[in-house]
Amino acid sequence: MAPPERPAAVPRDPTRVVIEGVAPEIDAGRFPAKRVVGESLEVEADVFTDGHDLVAAALWVRPPGDEPTVEHAMVPLGNDRWSSTVVPDRLGRWAFTVVGWVDRFGTWRHGTLRKVEAGQDVDVELQIGAELVRAAAGRAKGPDATLLADVASVLEEGDADGITADGLEAAMRRWASREPLVRYGRTLEVVVERERAGHGAWYEFFPRSASPDPDRHGTLADAADRLPYVASMGFDVVYLPPIHPIGREFRKGPNNSVTSAPGDLGSPWGIGAEEGGHTAVHPELGTLDDLDAFVARASSLGMEVALDIAFQCAPDHPWVTEHPEWFRHRPDGTIQYAENPPKKYQDIYPIDFESEDWEALWDALADVVRFWIGHGVTIFRVDNPHTKPFRFWEWLIASIQADHPEAIFLSEAFTRPKVMHQLAKAGFSQSYTYFAWRQSAWELREYFTELTTPPLVDAFRPNAWPNTPDILTEQLQHGGRPVFVQRLVLAATLSANYGIYGPAFELVAHRAVAPGSEEYLDSEKYQRRVWDLDAPHSLRHLIARVNDIRRSHPALLQNRTLRFHPTDNEQLLCYSKTDPAGGVPVLVVVNVDPHHRQSGFVHLDLETLGVDPHHRYEVHDLLGAARYSWEGSANYVELDPEVLPAHIFAIGRPSRSESDFEHFA
């Protein structure tokens, strides 16, 4: 590889406008930023020149496809910062850049008006202005051409009224010379995805446990019958673990034992057997038709289905014999199984992305995704993406979205921060997070501040899960029902995307396989479970309430406006989200101590909440239904975890009567 280039001589360039500090820009434009349809894209840039001349700037936006580039004027924010906001209205990769120029007309107008005010002779200035306007008239079309020619004549006659002629500024904005126009050095991109990429409530469950008959393996048909229950809790996305044939060689037994008995079901992530691989349905679950019916049933209930993409193979996966070159062979001729020395995972063969045949391999993997898209599934939860090359995901997601911009990919990576961020930058629509292990108020404040501010907010969309089949935190094991409620509220209100693994979650399942382990006892990863969905301790109605609050409060369905407010009790976490479209602000107070009643004052940033500090305002607890009349920044809160560990307040505008308040509650 060549050594660093020798520094080139600095070229002569007579242009004067500087454009820099453009945002959003991720790693100097190496990766696109993310938005969803209808979400604002505010582009900012530093634009300035030397001396006293005024500048002007514009945002150039190229929509996907063959649509022409559109120019949007930028407005100054002060301190040489300029801004323009567009709202992307279609899916795909948008391109944008910023242009700037010396505003010669504006500079002339400003200076000449100052001279007129000071009573100075402006005869020569009027001639200078006339030249500018006359030149623009020559370029102008339609009524502008006439107007500009007329004003030029007025100025040529020495009449200072021409400076402030009606319509002159607007016409000059359209037709004045911008030479030499300066363009920002890079074209930046934004991937615009559909609304569901931006927000959603997810519910994961194992079809194998969906049978109404405790003695029978659940099927996709049983799972379809479970969907009304899931819909009743208000979820948007139903996510199924892998539905493919499960390998028999080295199959794991219950509780992850390394040997299995006949009849043991194995892990759905041990993908592939003689019945087929990544595009087949496990015979015990049913057929492709059953899957189609499941997808249709979910759709009829207003939900979407997410499938699991786990690019790894059981030893008896058909690819192992059909494409041995896609696996790493050891000097003794055996295929390298997964390992993290000294741990061995002999039931899993990793795919060898350094295979000589990598291009065909990549195509085959992309075809798996396309296959399921062909069956109406466009949301994919990707298992362990951090063990495959980042550039593979970047290519895969871009390739799929080029044809199917509606496809959504969730990264299931729980690893080092830079690796997780890289996967998000490489294109994953959403990402699992450290949420499960961020439990104190300061940890949650720090982490969600990082997630909801640049640079992360433009690339990384958190999907917060209190539990998963792999994660039963020590807090959930020992905190009882209050901690399940607390964690549900936190996930659902801190993050526009969140999910639970059920029915374990709503049934408060909390027994681990061993002390110090985060694995569930009798985990569904390795066996069927029978769940009593009607158990009286179920959180299903509370979950339904929380999801209903989310749906009726757009403030909760995005992350960018999340703000934390100080409290004088560190066990009380207080935060708000405001709706960029002007809907009701939501204020959440959570007692993060599951064991004791906690009380104290919250100190609200009223400006953020849009509350007039000089008037009383109403807060309505959407969870507990109480209403309070508050005043000023400091307000008292008391939360008993045994009753409800959280308030989710709708914040009222200053109001005089209950009825004024009703309209937005």
Place this chain on the structure above:
Amino acid sequence: MAPPERPAAVPRDPTRVVIEGVAPEIDAGRFPAKRVVGESLEVEADVFTDGHDLVAAALWVRPPGDEPTVEHAMVPLGNDRWSSTVVPDRLGRWAFTVVGWVDRFGTWRHGTLRKVEAGQDVDVELQIGAELVRAAAGRAKGPDATLLADVASVLEEGDADGITADGLEAAMRRWASREPLVRYGRTLEVVVERERAGHGAWYEFFPRSASPDPDRHGTLADAADRLPYVASMGFDVVYLPPIHPIGREFRKGPNNSVTSAPGDLGSPWGIGAEEGGHTAVHPELGTLDDLDAFVARASSLGMEVALDIAFQCAPDHPWVTEHPEWFRHRPDGTIQYAENPPKKYQDIYPIDFESEDWEALWDALADVVRFWIGHGVTIFRVDNPHTKPFRFWEWLIASIQADHPEAIFLSEAFTRPKVMHQLAKAGFSQSYTYFAWRQSAWELREYFTELTTPPLVDAFRPNAWPNTPDILTEQLQHGGRPVFVQRLVLAATLSANYGIYGPAFELVAHRAVAPGSEEYLDSEKYQRRVWDLDAPHSLRHLIARVNDIRRSHPALLQNRTLRFHPTDNEQLLCYSKTDPAGGVPVLVVVNVDPHHRQSGFVHLDLETLGVDPHHRYEVHDLLGAARYSWEGSANYVELDPEVLPAHIFAIGRPSRSESDFEHFA
């Protein structure tokens, strides 16, 4: 200009290593970072890959000229961050980039050792390792080739001792395959300037006032006789305002009056008259020979001369007739004078950088700089650079430094922050600052924290001036001698480069031309002044002491280690600088209230100071000469502005006796 490019399809790239977040990197490599010879350049980068494989990284550095690229190993800092430090040893533009690769041997060694520890069979692993080592042996030269071939044989024989064979790791670091090597996407640059760019104490004075005879105009010869006085105060750089012929048309009178009487001297910045322009010496000051003698005299006293570069012309500058195309003509045929409507500066014609003849103009301006370099001057204080195009300066400075890397340029811009920063990024070695107007403790903390941390610290070298001929702050007008002492100590210890305009400063000149004005009464910009250098109230001996402290404490001669320490009295500003080379740390405490004695505790970050928190340590006031024995973080300080408003402490290592302390004091 073309619209934004349509997003390209994401290419297929099978490489797995990510390199990003490289520092120092200014605006994605658009501008070089800055260092001086002998100053450390620590390059950091995020380097990682997918999965569990280890990676390795190296820094490639290309020195200026034809020297070959040198590789430096990078070491992991944790959290996927890697670092390598080089110390540039010559002037010029250096290039560097970062490379990374999957460390297959390291990954194999780590995993195999874990398996051996766990008592697992590693027969196949030894064969895998043997292949890696055998391949490296084929590439190796010298003793490494033998060693690697021998170890490969040991491994092939199934002997696990081969894994830990002496010298194997080091030899594999040299010869193991790096394929596929990944290189960071950009080559970055560092401009390495000479030591004087990094630190210096500047003294500005007007030769016109240097005459020993109060009735006679001062000359360069008089100014040369003033040099021993300047040297006695310990300054490094003597800066003279423009020494060129002064225009006669529209010449300003004393105190900036718009009319001048015969015999009025005019402003040195009104450059050019029939006697010549930017390469001529004002006849009243003397000749080019006198300038040469002045430069030689300064050099013999250990000082350098800085000249003023003010690219503007008086109406009678020779260029106005020789090159009328370099000035802007108005429709009435007159030349556009400088203005900021409604203010007019009819004594100054700005140069028109948008001239059709701009290339010849740029060459002529560069020739001015080369002319004075030819007379032994390599430091230039550039007047109002922000009214000329940034790209002009970028070209000019790079062009001059290509032939004369010893040339140093100080930007005299007091304008909006982004404009000042852009000039620094464009190449100015040093920059004037807002220091004069940052007077409270919190303002100084905030401003100097910004200046001494990335991104600014890599581009912008502050040169802090308490006063200039244009700036007599209200604080200096009314604060008396205590404020002069305070501001001197702040400038000299907060900033590695600082300067004063004398003799006005050391003689505590504080009368403004009018209430609310920052202009000096009877400013030397428009007339001669007579100064009594031996006045008993002169600060010359205190200044000499401060400059002596600087010279003997390298910690003060750089900015990067500046750290502020909390105090419990907001009138006490406390900060330290540590010497990267391990010299004595310096701790400064300043009472920023010039009117009252202030006392309180400072709370030191002892780790930053390298002080053992469990032992007493000595602090020696280099300014007041007192010594104190301190312990722990919190220590009491009391400062009376009428005595001395500041401590400049040398911090002792834990010591048992006075003599231990002496060696570094």
